[in-house]
Every structure is written in C-alpha cells, then in structure tokens.
Amino acid sequence: LAKTTQPISMDSYEGQEVNITCSHNNIATNDYITWYQQFPSQGPRFIIQGYKTKVTNEVASLFIPADRKSSTLSLPRVSLSDTAVYYCLVGDAGAGGFKTIFGAGTRLFVKA
Amino acid sequence: GAGVSQSPRYKVAKRGQDVALRCDPISGHVSLFWYQQALGQGPEFLTYFQNEAQLDKSGLPSDRFFAERPEGSVSTLKIQRTQQEDSAVYLCASSPREGGYEQYFGPGTRLTVT
Numbered sequence: 001l002a003k004t005t006q007p008i009s010m011d012s013y014e015g016q017e018v019n020i021t022c023s024h025n026n027i028a029t030n031d032y033i034t035w036y037q038q039f040p041s042q043g044p045r046f047i048i049q050g051y052k053t054k055v056t057n058e059v060a061s062l063f064i065p066a067d068r069k070s071s072t073l074s075l076p077r078v079s080l081s082d083t084a085v086y087y088c089l090v091g092d093a094g095a096g097g098f099k100t101i102f103g104a105g106t107r108l109f110v111k112a
Numbered sequence: 113g114a115g116v117s118q119s120p121r122y123k124v125a126k127r128g129q130d131v132a133l134r135c136d137p138i139s140g141h142v143s144l145f146w147y148q149q150a151l152g153q154g155p156e157f158l159t160y161f162q163n164e165a166q167l168d169k170s171g172l173p174s175d176r177f178f179a180e181r182p183e184g185s186v187s188t189l190k191i192q193r194t195q196q197e198d199s200a201v202y203l204c205a206s207s208p209r210e211g212g213y214e215q216y217f218g219p220g221t222r223l224t225v226t
Contacts, residue, residue, distance in 0.1 A: 041220075043217025044215075046213075046215065099157045100145065100160075100213065102147075
C-alpha cells in the first residue's frame with residue numbers, strides 16, 4: 001500500500017479556494033486516489049476519487065499530475081462548515097478485500 | 113435512502129466485560145469494513161468482509177476482537193474482556209463494490225472502558 005503524506009493542518013477564510021496536497025511517491029499502477037472528509041463525532045464521508053488528470057464533482061476537484069506521485073484536493077469558496085479533517089487514501093480497489101490506510105489527515109480550519 | 117447505522121451509539125463497559133457492537137450496512141452493499149478511531153487520529157482498519165466472508169482481519173489488535181457477518185448483511189464486532197486501551201470510536205463502513213475505496217460510513221460507536 002502506498003504511504004501518503006499530507007499537511008497536518010491548514011487555515012483559510014470563508015470564500016477562499018483551498019488546495020490540500022497529498023504526496024504518494026510509491027503509488028502503484030492500479031492504485032486510485034480517494035479523499036474523505038470527517039466532521040467531529042461523525043464517520044468519514046467520501047468526497048472524490050480519481051486515477052489521473054482531473055476529476056470534478058459538485059463538492060470538489062481533484063488534480064492528479066501525469067506522474068501521479070501527488071494529488072491536490074481543491075475546495076472552491078470554502079465556508080465555515082467546511083472545517084473538518086480531510087484524508088487522502090491511495091490503494092487498489094481490487095477484489096479480494098484490502099486494508100484501507102487513512103493516516104492522520106489534514107485539519108482544515110475555516111475562519112470568518 | 114437509509115445510510116449505515118450503528119448501535120449502540122455510546123457504550124460504557126467495565127474492564128473485563130464483553131461488548132458487542134452492531135452495524136447495519138446499506139442494503140445490498142457487498143463490502144463491509146470495521147475501523148477503530150482513537151481521539152485525534154485517523155481511522156485504523158480492523159477487518160473486511162465481502163458478503164459473509166471475512167477476507168481480511170489483519171487489523172484486529174488481539175484475539176479478544178472478533179467480527180462476524182453471518183448472512184452477508186448485518187455485522188457484529190465483539191470485544192471480549194475489554195481493556196482500557198480498547199476505548200475508542202468504532203466505525204463501520206459499507207461499499208457497493210468488492211473491496212472499494214468509496215465507502216459509506218456509519219456514525220460510529222463510542223466505547224469507553226472504565
């Protein structure tokens with residue numbers, strides 16, 4: 001399983017765009033990159049998943065360069081309610097079951 | 113539709129007691145995961161089921177931990193002879209695919225061992 005490295009914490013202000021970068025130098029060919037969001041006292045919530053280039057949904061965008069050794073989660077125009085912990089995961093969603101590694105995540109604090 | 117539910121939401125156990133934590137996954141989801149989350153840490157993988165088969169239990173911290181999913185839907189995580197270090201939030205997640213990183217999490221059960 002590829003190890004990931006993320007900043008421990010980030011601060012932002014309402015209305016700004018926030019970019020959280022995750023390093024995964026040992027990513028394997030079959031690995032996907034997935035991001036989760038977790039609020040206090042709740043389970044993590046799936047945000048977005050990608051393999052290469054760019055993926056966008058109604059919540060966020062995920063940018064993955066050609067070498068796939070890093071990825072960036074982009075949150076447009078954050079609000080106070082985006083204050084949460086964000087986890088980057090890398091792994092092969094293959095059959096047979098697998099061990100999911102979350103890491104410590106990035107604590108995003110959005111200020112008014 | 114209904115999401116993943118877990119019960120109880122909170123459990124206080126005296127050291128040495130046995131506890132059973134229940135997870136009701138989203139109907140039809142093939143995969144089911146259990147995680148342990150300590151305060152301020154990310155979730156740590158405990159075990160994985162594909163339907164009723166437990167395909168990975170490498171994260172279970174000791175033989176006091178046991179999980180089952182006998183009919184491929186509801187799952188129970190049992191902890192025998194609880195210890196203080198077992199105090200944590202236990203999260204359950206399900207996924208519509210085999211394996212799968214797109215997991216849907218329940219709210220967790222907060223276990224406190226006194």
